[in-house]
Amino acid sequence: MNNFNFKNPTEILFGKGQIAEVRTRLPENAKVLFLYGGGSIKKNGIYEQVIDVLEGIDAVEFSGVEPNPSYETLSKAVAVVKAQNINFILAVGGGSVIDGAKYIAAAANYNGDGWDILQGTQVTSALPVGAVLTLPATGSESNGNSVVTKKSTQQKLPFSSPLLQPQFAVLDPEYTFSLPSKQISNGVVDAFVHVMEQYLTYPVNTPLQDRFAEGIVQTLIEEGPKALKNPQDYDTRANLMWSATMALNGLIGQGVVQDWSTHMIGHELTALYGLDHAQTLAIVLPPLMYVQREQKQEKIVQLGQRVFGLEAENQAQLIDATINAVQSFFEQMQVKTRLADYDLDDSIIDEVIANLEKNGMTQLGEHQDIDLAKAKQILTLAL
Ligand code: NZQ
Ligand code: ZN
Numbered sequence: 295m296n297n298f299n300f301k302n303p304t305e306i307l308f309g310k311g312q313i314a315e316v317r318t319r320l321p322e323n324a325k326v327l328f329l330y331g332g333g334s335i336k337k338n339g340i341y342e343q344v345i346d347v348l349e350g351i352d353a354v355e356f357s358g359v360e361p362n363p364s365y366e367t368l369s370k371a372v373a374v375v376k377a378q379n380i381n382f383i384l385a386v387g388g389g390s391v392i393d394g395a396k397y398i399a400a401a402a403n404y405n406g407d408g409w410d411i412l413q414g415t416q417v418t419s420a421l422p423v424g425a426v427l428t429l430p431a432t433g434s435e436s437n438g439n440s441v442v443t444k445k446s447t448q449q450k451l452p453f454s455s456p457l458l459q460p461q462f463a464v465l466d467p468e469y470t471f472s473l474p475s476k477q478i479s480n481g482v483v484d485a486f487v488h489v490m491e492q493y494l495t496y497p498v499n500t501p502l503q504d505r506f507a508e509g510i511v512q513t514l515i516e517e518g519p520k521a522l523k524n525p526q527d528y529d530t531r532a533n534l535m536w537s538a539t540m541a542l543n544g545l546i547g548q549g550v551v552q553d554w555s556t557h558m559i560g561h562e563l564t565a566l567y568g569l570d571h572a573q574t575l576a577i578v579l580p581p582l583m584y585v586q587r588e589q590k591q592e593k594i595v596q597l598g599q600r601v602f603g604l605e606a607e608n609q610a611q612l613i614d615a616t617i618n619a620v621q622s623f624f625e626q627m628q629v630k631t632r633l634a635d636y637d638l639d640d641s642i643i644d645e646v647i648a649n650l651e652k653n654g655m656t657q658l659g660e661h662q663d664i665d666l667a668k669a670k671q672i673l674t675l676a677l
Pocket of ligand 2: 432484485487488557571
């Protein structure tokens with residue numbers, strides 16, 4: 295097991311009615327930016343609940359944070375924060391709104407163009423953030439990561455800082471009842487792939503982390519299809535919500551070797567062609583497993599045997615069967631796994647490769663051996 299320092303300071307407020315707790319979690323003299331997305335919270339009643347909780351508290355609303363939040367929109371919010379001396383950001387939404395809140399929190403305390411932070415400038419100061427989660431998927435409610443898109447240059451880049459970890463996160467499963475089935479599917483696939491990025495590398499003797507990881511994906515495999523079938527089932531939603539948070543709150547990633555290449559290649563597909571985040575992951579992961587089958591062999595076999603209960607005559611067959619099982623699960627969750635499903639053909643590959651190069655994504659993977667040639671091979675297999 296590798297060395298690690300682990301601290302997750304986000305207070306999880308889980309369950310029905312937990313929004314009421316927000317009031318006492320806000321600092322005294324809070325001046326709050328109430329940040330949300332395109333308006334789903336106005337249709338499902340969450341908006342009113344937040345307004346109730348903020349009664350008597352100085353708060354400014356900022357709406358219109360789009361899926362894959364843009365630097366362009368978030369910069370407008372940063373200007374509001376600076377002009378109005380906001381000192382707390384309350385994000386109400388999915389990963390995009392929460393990621394957007396983190397960018398605003400960091401950029402508001404930075405003297406310069408906030409995009410520098412996406413280009414590698416360390417975050418040294420940030421406003422506090424709190425989250426009310428409406429879409430279980432990203433884990434953003436309980437981690438320090440954020441992903442922001444600059445529309446003008448078609449770049450989608452991640453950044454991270456412990457200073458951006460939300461102080462609290464309300465996880466009320468009832469808030470997810472209004473999700474369209476596409477977003478249920480996306481959330482399950484995203485959480486599944488988060489586990490894979492922290493698990494499907496090479497073993498460093500971490501049986502506890504492995505079993506946590508396997509437990510999360512087994513739960514997603516059991517509960518995901520149930521949520522599509524019975525969207526109003528509270529317990530199913532609760533189990534999915536907690537699984538997605540646990541998939542990327544840091545716990546399973548401690549002491550293990552990680553590989554975020556599926557995400558990095560996927561981000562280019564979103565930046566260039568507008569595919570949903572999870573759609574890109576479902577396209578990239580199976581061929582990436584295929585191309586990296588040697589390097590990842592022990593963990594692919596372990597996944598196949600322990601999670602999917604597979605047996606085969608030899609290791610090569612077991613690896614093939616495991617890759618098929620992963621791909622079939624995505625399809626079962628109604629997320630397509632081919633570029634052709636989105637009317638994309640081989641004419642896109644050079645453009646994706648050029649963007650990976652522009653963004654410095656030329657040595658991906660746990661061995662830094664996913665270079666542009668391998669990325670091309672992966673995308674070709676994904677056609
Ligand atoms: O904007 P509104 O109107 O709220 O609608 C949203 C949006 O259209 C809707 N929605 C959310 N909750 C709803 C709802 N509709 C009905 N009922 C509800 N309860 O769902 C749509 C998608 O929302 P979005 O926040 O974009 O989805 P998601 O949570 O999947 O977030 C995706 C973003 O997170 C980033 C992705 O790259 C992408 O930009 N990620 C962030 C990570 C992190 N911070 O750790 C890790 C992930 O790998 C991921 O990269
Ligand atoms: Zn993701």
